[in-house]
Amino acid sequence: MDIRGKTVLVFGGYGLVGEAVCKELMAEEPARLIVASLREAEARSTLETLEELFPNTSTEIIPAWGNIFVRHELKDLHPREIFGETALRAKLISDTFDALDEDTLQSSFLYLLVTGQIEGGYPADIVIDCVNTATGLAYQNIYRKSDDLWHCLQDSAACTPEKQRELTEQLLIAQYTPQLVRHVQILYKAFKTAGTQAYIKVGTSGTGGMGLNIPFTHGEEKPSRMLLSKAAMAGAHSLLIFLLARTPDGPSVVKEVKPTAAIAWKKIDYGPVGVGGNMIEMYDCLPEKAVSVDDALHATGDGCGQPLGRMLNNVYIDTGENGVFSLDEFKAITTLGQMMFITPQEIARVVIEEILGSSTGKDIVSALDASVMGPTYRAGFLRDAVLERMHQLEEKHGVRSVAFEFLGPPRLSKLLFEAYLLERIYGTMQAALDDSPENMSQKIWTELQTNVDLRASIISIGLPILLPDGQRMLRGPEIKSQNAHGGWVDLTPDNMRLWETRLKSIIDYIETNLASKDTSSALDRTFPAARRWIEDQKFDIGEVAGWIFIHEEGGLREKT
Incomplete structure (x- = not known):
């Protein structure tokens, strides 16, 4: 289909892949591009980047922000705030487990955004979803919340009715599958209302393409329950998208591309090392x-x-949502036989080509067995450039980038x-x-x-x-x-x-x-x-x- 003159909505527009998709879209001259991200600063950052790169564009670029998995009134709250307040937990439980009705739809930030009832007032012709849905759902850690409730129930003296209710409610709203089902239900209803013609999902394998023997975890048991939960959500999401593509009154174009490698990179630099604004002391x-x-x-x-009295300063590669790695961490994860990597630009190009009707062979809705995007020649070729630049910065700053x-x-x-x-x-x-x-x-x-x-x-x-x-x-x-x-x-x-x-x-x-x-x-x-x-x-x-x-x-x- 043609992108020119259409309204395009990109979820996760600030992310590594999302921003690359936005840049590719600009060349196709959509009438308007809605860049949605979790935080206002992120959405506006991508907006500024696009305006700087494309100063003469006729495309209207509109920033939008908030959590697309909750109702509009909760979209700017941190999950901890929702988990910690009884009234907010009750709303989320109702939104997730009750039958889907018009009130639930009209309160959903996702529904309002797709149907154009907020942020510009234009329903989306094309939706490109670059949010890592599987991670967002699985990393609510249902295992820890189950353990908290179970231990409370074993201690009748300490487990007051109030405490038991709080832990039960927290466990309910950490359930992955009902949240994923409700998310896809709302998407489907929103697509019908908006008349959305194309939906493209950038998915995940949950393990960077590796198997149950994946050596990369966060210190949990191997294989990690959390990691396998993420993979389970990724697979469940893919099948729901597969079903959406078989629904006659859904979008005419429904596709998913699923990278099966680490995705890199955003920048290479020397400086303070940390994640989420928290530097290593x-x-x-x-x-x-x-x-x-x-x-x-x-x-x-x-x-x-x-x-x-100082922070850890070293040479690092910023891989976006995946964090910052040292030279040797990047070597280890990208070496032959490990995750290896693919560039966000390659993924973005496939997304655009699929919308335009090219047969890339990378759409898993069409061919689950043949469509995964593995490590690429370009990424392998550029790996030497990454390592060479990091070596240069090591020499310049007199440091050795070993591990963070x-x-x-x-x-x-x-x-x-x-x-x-x-x-x-x-x-x-x-x-x-x-x-x-x-x-x-x-x-x-x-x-x-x-x-x-x-x-x-x-x-x-x-x-x-x-x-x-x-x-x-x-x-x-x-x-x-x-x-x-x-x-x-x-x-x-x-x-x-x-x-x-x-x-x-x-x-x-x-x-x-x-x-x-x-x-x-x-x-x-x-x-x-x-x-x-x-x-x-x-x-x-x-x-x-x-x-x-x-x-x-x-x-x-x-x-x-």
Whole structure:
């Protein structure tokens, strides 16, 4: 269908993909573009970006903001405010679980926005939904709320009727499936009222395209219940969209594109590192302040670590909604056999082409098995540009961008820092193998005793440093993992022996690839030296972590 002269509504217009979609749309000259985002500042930011890029456009750009999953009067409230107030919880429960009627429709922010009863007064001809619906629903954490209620019920003395009611109501409004069903019901009714002709959803697999063996979590069990809930919502949403496409009085064009890789990137820079406006504060733990492992694990963290009075500054890549990653975190998640990545511009281009009628082969409504957007040649080509720029910024600022502990799990950060410490001391894998585990342990400990910044960079992100004796640790105010395997930088000789085994396996892998007479594309050649056809035993930290995830953790991405 033609976009020119139409009213286009983009949900999630500030996001990584949403903003890219808005930019692509401008070239198609819609009559008006409604940029909807969660917060006013976000919607206006995209508006300003588009006005700067397209100063002579005839398209009217209209910002809109608020939570599209609640009624209009609640759209600007934080979920915590709704969860915390009895009257607001009652409204949300009614809106979600009662039969859908006209009153519910007319109170819905989503319905009013699509039908043009607010924000410009124009019903949407085309709706492009770039909101990560599955994450928004699943990360209300039904498991924690169920646990809270269950424990309350076990304690009859503490579980007052008021407390029991509050926890029950909170559990009700955390139910994913009823919220998703109501969301699609309202969309369908809104499309009919507005006469919407096309609906395009940018979905998700929930795991960046990986399977149940995905090594990236937020420290939960593996596979993570939260992550699988997100994937379940993504799948349920896709099937509801599939049904919408089979509904005669719905939009004539209903499609979903589903990226199955990490999406990157927004910018590469050096500066304070954090998420959601919360920067990482730097802490140190002096060697003489080391505490026993048992005491450290049972302590609350209050008073642990000495504030350095500054924030963590480093080289990072901003991947939009997914957060900021270090150079080596980005390496690990994008290496062959892990999530890899796709650019938002590629996704946006497919969205526009699908609306215009091109057969991209990426619409899962038409072909669920054949339509997923995996890692791309462009992203793989540009990966070197990302890494090169981050290396340049490292050199310029005299820092090493190893790990920030946003990618998860803490085990990844542990592996990255342990590999970095070995690289710092030995330079090459073979040099490390030529030393004894005991010497490796002591040499790294000697370096950490005198290097305050390095020490602080580790403990400030929630990774304690287990000393060579295995009895004491250096720690900051927070510990992300309760054991050495899960997220402690482990300096014990036993762990150095494990690293010897790893390094030998990696060297053997490289040598086997290089010695093979098969020069075809049959071999993956996942390690850089194997790809470059050279005997190179230097540490490549992010690639080492990726190799461990594949060969030790069983985290290989099977399909690309």
